[in-house]
Amino acid sequence: MTVLVPPTLSALQEQVRQLHADATPWLPAGLGSRLDWGSPVQADSLVISGRALGGIRSHNPDDFTVTVAAGTPLAELQQALAAQRQWLSVDRPWGGPDTSIGGLIARGLSGGYRQRYMGLRDQLLGIQLLRSDGVLARAGGQVVKNVAGYDLMRLLTGSWGSLALITEVTLRTQPIPPQRRCLVVQAGLSTLQELSRWLLNASLSPERIDLWSGSLAAAAGRRDQPLLLLSLASIDATTLDEQIRCIGERAPDLEVLDDAAAADLLDAELGPGAATWLLRLAVPPAQACNLLASDALQGIPLCLAAGSGIGDGWASGATLARHRVEALRRHCQSLGGYLSVLRQPTPAPGSEPVPAWLDAPARPLIEAVKRQFDPKQQLARGRLPGVAQPAG
Numbered sequence: 001m002t003v004l005v006p007p008t009l010s011a012l013q014e015q016v017r018q019l020h021a022d023a024t025p026w027l028p029a030g031l032g033s034r035l036d037w038g039s040p041v042q043a044d045s046l047v048i049s050g051r052a053l054g055g056i057r058s059h060n061p062d063d064f065t066v067t068v069a070a071g072t073p074l075a076e077l078q079q080a081l082a083a084q085r086q087w088l089s090v091d092r093p094w095g096g097p098d099t100s101i102g103g104l105i106a107r108g109l110s111g112g113y114r115q116r117y118m119g120l121r122d123q124l125l126g127i128q129l130l131r132s133d134g135v136l137a138r139a140g141g142q143v144v145k146n147v148a149g150y151d152l153m154r155l156l157t158g159s160w161g162s163l164a165l166i167t168e169v170t171l172r173t174q175p176i177p178p179q180r181r182c183l184v185v186q187a188g189l190s191t192l193q194e195l196s197r198w199l200l201n202a203s204l205s206p207e208r209i210d211l212w213s214g215s216l217a218a219a220a221g222r223r224d225q226p227l228l229l230l231s232l233a234s235i236d237a238t239t240l241d242e243q244i245r246c247i248g249e250r251a252p253d254l255e256v257l258d259d260a261a262a263a264d265l266l267d268a269e270l271g272p273g274a275a276t277w278l279l280r281l282a283v284p285p286a287q288a289c290n291l292l293a294s295d296a297l298q299g300i301p302l303c304l305a306a307g308s309g310i311g312d313g314w315a316s317g318a319t320l321a322r323h324r325v326e327a328l329r330r331h332c333q334s335l336g337g338y339l340s341v342l343r344q345p346t347p348a349p350g351s352e353p354v355p356a357w358l359d360a361p362a363r364p365l366i367e368a369v370k371r372q373f374d375p376k377q378q379l380a381r382g383r384l385p386g387v388a389q390p391a392g
Helices: 009-022 074-082 101-106 152-156 189-201 214-219 237-250 259-269 285-292 322-334 363-373
Strands: 026-029 046-049 056-060 065-069 124-130 136-140 165-172 179-186 208-212 227-234 255-257 277-282 302-305 310-315 338-343
Touching: 009 046, 009 124, 009 165, 056 074, 065 074, 074 101, 101 165, 124 152, 136 152, 179 189, 179 237, 179 259, 189 208, 189 227, 189 237, 189 285, 208 214, 208 285, 214 227, 214 259, 214 302, 227 237, 227 259, 255 259, 277 322, 285 302, 322 338
Parallel strands: 026 046
Antiparallel strands: 056 065, 065 165, 124 136, 124 165, 179 227, 179 255, 208 227, 208 302, 277 310, 277 338, 302 310
């Protein structure tokens, strides 16, 4: 696909207006690092990148808000916020290169930190977007409490570029905790299920409570056994020590990791960029350990957030066959969840790719919203989350 990078916002608007007049299909993009994720778009679509729209527009440390151009890399934003002892409470993206802020929002990626800080859509305070006809629109504002306009922030989060190109966002930031501890428990699934259930109902408020498959633990250099990864944060070391003591009473095999070991584990949780299958799995939290026990999951590294039941699994094309992905999807559905294929190997000649997602119960509503935002069906043609086969 041809990638166009307009140098200014006005040039970007003019480009989109021309595409609209010609009814040309195009794909909104940021840094373009994950264009192969999700359903394939129409082959002759142009890629319109907002990577030239970068930089922090304003940062109010006292109000814990930042306004940033959507083409700004996540790492660049985190580095700038760190100078003020603040951060955006999301994981860096799965596997490999960085992502833009707009790309992160468009795919609805939050990671394990949503356990304490909620999801990325809950951190969005305001948004500026470019419609398919080249018109700029805004919603929300630049303060924590506002009721300005429609809640387009939640609608655009996870829209995969199917509704508009995000050009600028205002986000809620968090203070960097002065004290952090990373804890690990490796045990049988029944033990981990009981411990995670207790943690979710306790008053400890961990930053993350992540369940790992034995395959992921083995890939991180530990024994091949399910693992529970905890992150605790506080302003006071004594408070953390008391929390660790309390958890240790219920988990005698609890390990407290040093900073280097904790960083290595978090890197392992974000996966190797070379894996050709990337699956987003989701089940009700009470079914998380049932999913990890599934035969269909054997040999697949998987990290699942205990509080949300959402996680990522990955594998190479040589170790994971298509029929196993379909079996795993059926198993997720039987548990009351779903499976999305974010990335997959190129199908063999004559074969169709595995559908990235199946039809959601709200498909008619999703298609109605799409028609309102994109009457000519130009944006990300062929890719509409919640619709297995979008109209052309």
